[in-house]
Amino acid sequence: MKKLSYFFLxxxxxxxxxxxxxxxxxxxxxxxxxxxxxxxxxxxxxxxVSELGWNESALQPLLSFVESKGTKAFLILxxxxxxxxxxxxxxxxxxxxxxxxxxxxxxxxxxxxxQEEGLLNxxxxxxxxxxxxxxxxxxxxxDNITVKHHLTMTTGLDYTxxxxxxxxPGCFIYKNDPGSFWFYHNGAYTAIHDIVAGAVNxxxxxxxxxxxxxxxxxxxxWIPFGYYKLYYSNARSMARFGLLNLNKGVxxxxxxxxxxxxxxxxxNTSQDLNEAYGYLWWLNGKDSYRSPALTLKFQGxxxxxxxxDLIAGLGxxxxxxxxxxxxxxxxxxxxxxxxxxxxxxxxxxxxxxxEINKLID
Numbered sequence: 001m002k003k004l005s006y007f008f009l010x011x012x013x014x015x016x017x018x019x020x021x022x023x024x025x026x027x028x029x030x031x032x033x034x035x036x037x038x039x040x041x042x043x044x045x046x047x048x049v050s051e052l053g054w055n056e057s058a059l060q061p062l063l064s065f066v067e068s069k070g071t072k073a074f075l076i077l078x079x080x081x082x083x084x085x086x087x088x089x090x091x092x093x094x095x096x097x098x099x100x101x102x103x104x105x106x107x108x109x110x111x112x113x114x115q116e117e118g119l120l121n122x123x124x125x126x127x128x129x130x131x132x133x134x135x136x137x138x139x140x141x142x143d144n145i146t147v148k149h150h151l152t153m154t155t156g157l158d159y160t161x162x163x164x165x166x167x168x169p170g171c172f173i174y175k176n177d178p179g180s181f182w183f184y185h186n187g188a189y190t191a192i193h194d195i196v197a198g199a200v201n202x203x204x205x206x207x208x209x210x211x212x213x214x215x216x217x218x219x220x221x222w223i224p225f226g227y228y229k230l231y232y233s234n235a236r237s238m239a240r241f242g243l244l245n246l247n248k249g250v251x252x253x254x255x256x257x258x259x260x261x262x263x264x265x266x267x268n269t270s271q272d273l274n275e276a277y278g279y280l281w282w283l284n285g286k287d288s289y290r291s292p293a294l295t296l297k298f299q300g301x302x303x304x305x306x307x308x309d310l311i312a313g314l315g316x317x318x319x320x321x322x323x324x325x326x327x328x329x330x331x332x333x334x335x336x337x338x339x340x341x342x343x344x345x346x347x348x349x350x351x352x353x354x355e356i357n358k359l360i361d
Contacts, residue, residue: 033079034079034080034243034246034247034328035079035080035081036080036243036251036252037080037217037236037240038217039215039216039217040217041217044081044082044236045081045082046081046082046083047078047079047081047082047083048083049083049084049359052078052083052360054083054359054360055358055359055360055361058355058358058359059084059359061355061358062084062355062356062358062359063084063086065352065355066086066088066333066352066355067086067088067089069318069335069338069339069348069352070089070318070335070336070337070338071086071088071089071333071334071335071336071338072087072088072089072090072091072095072097072334072335072336073086073087073091073093073095073097073234073235073332073333073334073335074086074087074235074332074333074334075235075236075239075330075331075332076329076330076331076332076356077239077242077243077329077330077331078327078328078329079328080243080246080328080330087235089335089336091335093234093235093236094234095234095235096220096221096232096233096234097232097233097234097235097319097334097335098230098231098232098315098317098319098334099230099231099232099233099238099313099315099319099321099334100230100315100316100317100319101186101292101313101314101315101316101319101343101344102238102312102313102314102315102319102320102321103229103230103231103313103315104189104280104281104313104315105241105245105280105281105313105321106208106212106231106241107189107192107193107196107280108151108266108278108279108280108281109212109241109245109249109256109257109266110196110204110207110208110211110212111147111151111192111195111196111279112249112257112259112262112263112266112279113211113212113256113257114196114199114200114207115259115262116257116258116259116262117200119199119200119201120147120195120196120199120200121147122146122147122148122151123146123147123148124146124147125142125143125144125145125146125147126142126145126146126147126149126150126191126195127142127143127145128147128199129147129194129195129196129197129198129199130191130194130195130198131198133169134169134172134191134194135157135169135172135173136169136170136171136172136173136174137172137173137174138174141174144177144178145157145178146178147192147195148270148279149178149179149188150188150189150191150192150195151192151266151270151279151280152182152270152271152277152278152279153182153183153184153185153188153189153274153277154178154179154180154181154182154271154273155178155185155188156174156175156176156177156178156179156180156181157172157173157174157175157185157187157188158172158173158174158175159175159183159184159185160175161173161187163187163227164185164186164187165186165187165190165226165227165228166187166227167187167190167191167194167227168227171187172187172188179271180273181273182271182273182274182277182290183295184290184291184292184293184343184344186228187227189280190227190228190229193229204222205221205222208222211256212256215251215254215256216240216241216244216251216256217237217240218233218237218240218241219233219234219237220232220233220234220237221233235332235334238313238321238332238334239330239332241321242313242321242322242323242330242331242332243330244256245267245311245323246323246325246328246329246330248260248263249263265278265279266278266279266280266281267279267281267283267311268283269283269286273290274289274290274297275287275288275289276288276289276290276302277289277290278311281311281312281313282302282311282312282313282314282344282345283302283310283311283312284301284302284303284306284307284308284309284310284311284312285301285307285308285309285310286301286302287299287300288300289301289302289345291342291344291345292342292343292344292345293342293343302345302349303345303349303350303353304350305349305350305353305354305357306322306324306349306350306353307324307326307327309324309325309326310322310323310324311323311325314344314345314349315343315344316337316342316343316344317335317336317337317338317341318333318335318336318337318338318340318346318348319333319334319335320332320333320334320349320352327360329360331356333352338352
């Protein structure tokens, strides 16, 4: 009897050891915790296409496609780890490339930090932080425009002015009541830089660097371009910011934005005029959307070939930062105009996702 009990004990130990060893040797990459590359380091852990069980035969056609469309940097992260990192058309991993309007997401995030710190309230009138007379509106009209209206492109300011980027008071003219009309007004957006600066009592760039950029290991810089402010960085920095948002404002064990309500509002429909727009973020999976430079409403998803839960920073000349929580994906595309010459969303989004889906399906 003792020999039989001993025999079953040995079998049980061997069974559990084998099970444990199998789990260690053959981990499922899709269930891994998010990985965060270290700060101030070029180290970035990788996963291969084969490890993920993706379609290896679709990788080269995807890379050929992006290269043919003027792409200079193309990255795919899965669970935070680098699966695809490609550079071309004269650029490499150290190249500073323009985010264009994809950088609006940086401003939305920084505004949330300022509000969390009690320095700003997005429901306050803009002139709380800009001072009165920042526009050509009457004092009563100006009092009705809040910071949230700037974040949601619903200020009601005249978008038919000669220079839509202009931030002079003479360029900010009443057209519609705030919150009653959606239009992609760059001047009204750019004013947020000064709103945040007025709230935090320092320049926007310093606050952004201290509270966001440096904490997640980004590099890059804001450059004035006329009235507009452009952000330039390498593609990995955009990927870092995408990863931060994939993890809802937390970088590894460091909380960058702790206000979960603000983050949720930022990355979900923010008003009933353009379902596909949050706080300067584009949203997929909605019943309709509006596009920059147009007043029309289009039915259907913003990017029909992409996952419904995709959120994105989209910039002129097809700068793309896709974040897909359901798939734990961050995808970056930076470079020249891929063909449409539009300010944000374009047909390239759908065409690119056709090729991406061939790889990851």
